[in-house]
Amino acid sequence: MSRDVTITVDGRPLAAPAGATLASALLGAGVTHFRTSVSGEPRAPVCGMGVCFECRVTVDGRPHQRSCLVPCADGMRVETAPNAMAPAASPASAGDGTVVCDVAVVGGGPAGIAAAASAAEGGARVVVIDQGMRPGGQIWRHRTAASLPRAARAWIERAERALDGAGSTWLARTSVFDASAGDGIVLRLTGDGAASPAVVRARRLVVAMGARELFLPFPGWTLPGVMGLGGAQALLKGGMTVRGRRAAVAGSGPLLLPVAAALARAGARVVSVTEQAPLGQAAAFGAGLWSHPSKLWQALGYGRSLLGTRMRFGTWVAAAEGAVDRVERVRLTNGRRTWTVSCDLVCCSYGFVPNLELARLLGCDVQRGRVVVDGRQRTSLPNVWCAGEPTGVAGEASAIIEGRIAGLDAAGADDAAVPAGLRRARDAWQRFGDRLTEAFRPRDEVRRLAAESTIVCRCEDVRRGALDPSWTMRQAKLYTRVTMGPCQGMMCGAACTSLFGWSPGTVRPPVTGAEVARLA
């Protein structure tokens, strides 16, 4: 790390590592009360990637800023909830102008990077629109290139080289809030990127929005210190320090071990690692790999950092408990027996939910929770491609392959230019993804953990007891505002589906919050 920067938090100076996100810096400094919820509860970051809106603070006089998306900068003034006095919003730093290109890529993770590099190498002028501070998305999130795996670094450098040409741009810290795909693609943008234009017009579009974590509400899940597995990983990569803290790692899926290992490497004491899927079910997935957890740990290189912590299968978080502003212990259960583990962090999530909102807004055909694509990653719309998790959650390798195919095809490469091997590999990864999803499907018990008083919608503090299972989703929205807060249901929408079988409603612009001036 080159040097620290100094920010002011509630009037006191705080040294933050250069390149750190504000959320990570605040967590590392022991801040547990980022914002006050609408019913008065302290809240702290959960997702680490701009989805949950729990990490909002006032930055330089602007309220409601997601601290996980803001890089620490020298002289930055931050007010957390107990001190934020509802200041008037300052005028928007509204971007201006229109950028025109051949191929627009929305999302800067592996799929978007591979698509952008492939399309630009094919001669297209490419604009990438990404929420992150740096290229990489979630899985390749990094503060310094040196911290990246070699393959990831190679792809990012390849994309940077390819986008170096005239007419190509990477728009960081920028989101699409409205889009249409008529004769040409029109994307309307919001974001803090100073150079961010208001509109991108493109001939073709690659949607590579990745996925978010699946959270299922349990008693105490709103306590500061309870976060997602991916959330913990993102916050660690963002510069969160956890030395000496006790972490309970739980939930489901292949993130469990990497996150436990990353926490241990960063100096946390991993007090428990619990996978809700039964051992047999997980084992069926891994072609023998999962049947030998210790062997798997070694194989994946996690064994050493987690020495002394045994992974339990068929075990899940029943509740998190603690003081009003921090988690202090977690109740674990295997359905027969319940026990309590003291901890300072609970990292728990249940796999992934593909980000379908942009594809749905455009009108792409979506079936069984996936954007429908053909062998060239073409959606049902003639000028829109889709790559990565929205076509079916299958991980990084699959996303790169899909991105390559989409980028080549969108740039107008002829059929022969898309190697047949890529398509075969893609199909194999999709089958892998299906098996993965099946193996780690949340059991019924974890879908029903929310008690009457458990908050389902964290933005609007809607408790489970306020939701009548006989309602439709729309009825629930109108009567309680569930899913209607700033996160737009990105957190509790899946919980509503899980608890009540409600399906998400129609998608309307703005698909993400945007300054009022951007609608003008």
Next chain:
Amino acid sequence: MTRPVGVGVGPERPDVVVVGAGIVGAACALALVRESLDVLIIDAAFAGGGTTAAAMGHLVVMDDSPAQLALTAYSRAVWERMADELPAGCEYEMRGTLWVAEAEAELDAARTKQAVYAAHGVESSIVNADELARMEPALRRGLAGALFVPGDGVLYPPNAARWCVERAVALGARLREHCAAIAIGAGAVRVRGASGAEETISAGAIVNAAGVDAPHLTSGLPIIPRKGHLVITDRYPGLCHSQLVELGYLRSAHGLGGESVAFNVQPRATGQLLIGSSRELVGRDASVNGAVLGAMVRRAISFVPALAGCDAIRVWTGFRPATPDGVPLIGRWEREPGVWIAAGHEGLGITTAPGTAALIAADIAGRAAPFDAAPYRPVRAMPRMHGADAPEAACPAT
């Protein structure tokens, strides 16, 4: 209480079927059940899910016509009396309305308006430029002043409709949601349930409170959908205090002209800001019209510059059931025995639901109306309509 509509007994034949559980139908059902009538409420979806769900919930006295003034003033007073009964989820607040004047000439119009309000017993006061700046520091400088109407209120409409329906049900009414009326006539309603099965329900009286769908059930009703857009922001408590409306809004809302926008911003109990308003005659196309939305938002920012930097989290549209003369249709439908109309409230349905309900309940129960019902009778002279969805048969003169 007598049963003037006759032989209604038991579930097969209620005294009254109220078609539509929007705010107007819900209020009518509650008023009717309080007349000791056996009431069945049906709705194609659920209580408060139609135009009510899209409404701003501004409880406001308006004086576009003497009829409008009488109905809004009576109704606003009822809401105020009910305030203590309303559950917290209805978010009733008496925030008052500031009718903002951009220039001195508008302030003269505001003085005229004040005189009309005063003559009707509605409290209001003229606020000069300095007072306005103190009351609402977020308004741009250089405005001429405003008319302040302190008794106006704000409500969360879907829950207000739901509460009326739940109160009615608690007092003995029956509710059938996801049950669509497909025809009204001859003392009966033809309905289609969620399963698709159809049946006929006979009743002594049928109240068509189906809002923009009312003309599809009672032919000849001069009601057309008038589309509006709304934007809601994240929470910015304290940015605005009263409902802020430009006096120019009255031009936008008056008559049945084409496309128009006006500055109309409402601070909600949650701290969120609702930004309106627009009017268009485009049939039932619910899609967001970027041009109209943009004009509406620019108008709002021109009055409250700080809105520019507030986060908008949702945009939606809705359809006001508009009539050519701007007055709702309330009362017996003389062309069809046993049918009453309670529809056509344009953008004032939330405000005027209680007054509408009082007129309907009194008429069906055979009592004297609490105020002159004549101006609202559905069969009356109307200007011709030119809307995209204008029903073929215009309403004939009585």
